[in-house]
Amino acid sequence: MRPIWKERPSPAYQTIKAVVLGGFALAIIIPIMVVVSTSLASDQDIISAGGYVLWPSHPTVKAYETLFSGGLMGRAIMVSVFVTVVGTAIALATTIALAYATSRPVLFGRPVLLLVLFTLLFAPGIIPMFLIVKQLGLIDSLWSLILPGALGAFNFVVMRTFFMNVPQEILESARIDGASDFTILRRIVMPLSKAVIAVVGLFYAVGFWNAFFNALLYLNDTAKWPVQVILRTYVLQGKSLSADQLGVAPPPQPQSLQMAVVVVALVPIAMVYPFLQRHFNKGVITGAVKG
Amino acid sequence: MTLVTERPDSAKTVRETPKRRRGRRQRSTGQELPFGVRLRRDWQMLVLMVPGVLFLLVFFYVPVLGNVVAFQDFQPYLGIMHSEWNGVQNFINLYANPDFWDALRNTLVLAFVQLVLFFPVPLAMALIVDSLVSNRTRRAFQTIAYLPHFLSWVLVIALFQQSLGGAGFVNNLLRQAGLDPIPFMTNPDTFPLLVVAQLVWKDAGWAMIIFLAALSAVDVSLYEAAAADGAGRWRRLWHITLPSMRTVIVLLLILRIGDVLSVGFEQFILQRDSVGPGAAEVLDTFTYYAGVVGGDWSSGAAAGLAKGVVGALLLWGANSIAHRLGEPGIFQKRGQS
Numbered sequence: 001m002r003p004i005w006k007e008r009p010s011p012a013y014q015t016i017k018a019v020v021l022g023g024f025a026l027a028i029i030i031p032i033m034v035v036v037s038t039s040l041a042s043d044q045d046i047i048s049a050g051g052y053v054l055w056p057s058h059p060t061v062k063a064y065e066t067l068f069s070g071g072l073m074g075r076a077i078m079v080s081v082f083v084t085v086v087g088t089a090i091a092l093a094t095t096i097a098l099a100y101a102t103s104r105p106v107l108f109g110r111p112v113l114l115l116v117l118f119t120l121l122f123a124p125g126i127i128p129m130f131l132i133v134k135q136l137g138l139i140d141s142l143w144s145l146i147l148p149g150a151l152g153a154f155n156f157v158v159m160r161t162f163f164m165n166v167p168q169e170i171l172e173s174a175r176i177d178g179a180s181d182f183t184i185l186r187r188i189v190m191p192l193s194k195a196v197i198a199v200v201g202l203f204y205a206v207g208f209w210n211a212f213f214n215a216l217l218y219l220n221d222t223a224k225w226p227v228q229v230i231l232r233t234y235v236l237q238g239k240s241l242s243a244d245q246l247g248v249a250p251p252p253q254p255q256s257l258q259m260a261v262v263v264v265a266l267v268p269i270a271m272v273y274p275f276l277q278r279h280f281n282k283g284v285i286t287g288a289v290k291g
Numbered sequence: 292m293t294l295v296t297e298r299p300d301s302a303k304t305v306r307e308t309p310k311r312r313r314g315r316r317q318r319s320t321g322q323e324l325p326f327g328v329r330l331r332r333d334w335q336m337l338v339l340m341v342p343g344v345l346f347l348l349v350f351f352y353v354p355v356l357g358n359v360v361a362f363q364d365f366q367p368y369l370g371i372m373h374s375e376w377n378g379v380q381n382f383i384n385l386y387a388n389p390d391f392w393d394a395l396r397n398t399l400v401l402a403f404v405q406l407v408l409f410f411p412v413p414l415a416m417a418l419i420v421d422s423l424v425s426n427r428t429r430r431a432f433q434t435i436a437y438l439p440h441f442l443s444w445v446l447v448i449a450l451f452q453q454s455l456g457g458a459g460f461v462n463n464l465l466r467q468a469g470l471d472p473i474p475f476m477t478n479p480d481t482f483p484l485l486v487v488a489q490l491v492w493k494d495a496g497w498a499m500i501i502f503l504a505a506l507s508a509v510d511v512s513l514y515e516a517a518a519a520d521g522a523g524r525w526r527r528l529w530h531i532t533l534p535s536m537r538t539v540i541v542l543l544l545i546l547r548i549g550d551v552l553s554v555g556f557e558q559f560i561l562q563r564d565s566v567g568p569g570a571a572e573v574l575d576t577f578t579y580y581a582g583v584v585g586g587d588w589s590s591g592a593a594a595g596l597a598k599g600v601v602g603a604l605l606l607w608g609a610n611s612i613a614h615r616l617g618e619p620g621i622f623q624k625r626g627q628s
Contacts, residue, residue, distance in 0.1 A: 032450065122603050209443075213557050
């Protein structure tokens, strides 16, 4: 409903608004659509369209079959899924524990909180991080992708803000009934914070899935590459997938094969996005931003 | 984005009201309780802190100290303990290294271009979205606009390459129309604009969220009163909307400035090959290529340390300027996107 004091915009102004917002939305949708369509297009579709297809008239999953027949992509997906699942579990556990422990006035709560907040101000730098990971013997281990991301300061802050808003009366009554801090966290605080735990978990998961530079930095062994590094090597650097890894003849149009790699990296995000999106407008994220 | 600032007058003080009836182990500010008592009371909380603190020490504070290799002639086989100290020699070498100056110049240029061209976009877009009357249009746009934030940089660059690259579909269309293809992705001169375009594509929608939250907090009766007094759309924007958002705008600007030297590392490392180091080398990629790839650990670390220190100083400076102007700023706490 238009508020009564708001004048109806002039046609010119309305057109400008439509063009700006519509143009932005199309600029996001069209590339994604072209990539998905081309990955599903048959060879003759691609050749007749001159490389890219907006809508596949003869959809086929041949590109995906070729992609997965070689083992490289399947392995990369396993790596990415492992890193994402284990990483998210570890990161959530660390974050929940630390956020809860610093959300109450306890011994050492204050200095520990400062320890976390200081990390927001400054980054240790690439070289020292590399040296410590090397020192720990994690080079070429998948743990090098997981452990350095086991706590995100932003996620910590969101979580802690939420925990601080759990009504004190509930915690007090539990304590009078003899509940320990562990019990309170497990039986009261966590059930009350499902929404924020879900969102922070999804943020971590997206982060682990998308992580690219850590893999480039810490992993030399191609067998351990996650999906993002494959994507970079075969799509951006244009190295041929079919020649050195797949050995299947005849391969489909390289175009659709490349697009299939892009789609593989995209699909998990597209799947969790609706769950993430539901929480944006509820203020779980912006709730932490009250200045 | 982000920023949780914590006010001293927030929930905490309320929680500690002394009048409240206390349970057996009610926590107080604690000064009056002896250490042993508090230790026995809080030991479970301390156990919960252990993994997080361990993480911070191993993957943050030890590496921060590891920056001492910037003052060493670091040799991997000797390690930090046994490498020779060489004072500020690494910084002197950097000073004499034209590649470093290229990287520094590129970083500053790109940071400036991003600050000027990117920052206003989400604000303008939020104003337009907020003016939409239809909730369905608004929600549909938000759904689309937030999505790219969750795509990795590799994916974003891949999508750009497939769209605007030499063999991408835009250039395909140009060729089919008999026009010359445009080298959007490989021209070093227009690289800063490409970088901003990618940033807008990926993050402008997401950056809108905070502005939208601020806009929804503006008191509607102000608009009503102004409209009744005859203020049109632009006067309401200028005299009500923008002043109400001043704090948020300043806050985000500070965060942006503090982050300015980090200009989007993955974005550059991914495009350095296609555009060339002349345009795409920034301090972070310099650190990576000199240190990790080139084996000159100490120069890399020196460049990285210089960047970190300057970034922290910029943040602190921007924050104090905001304080001078009477804005709350971010105190000492800030976040990342």
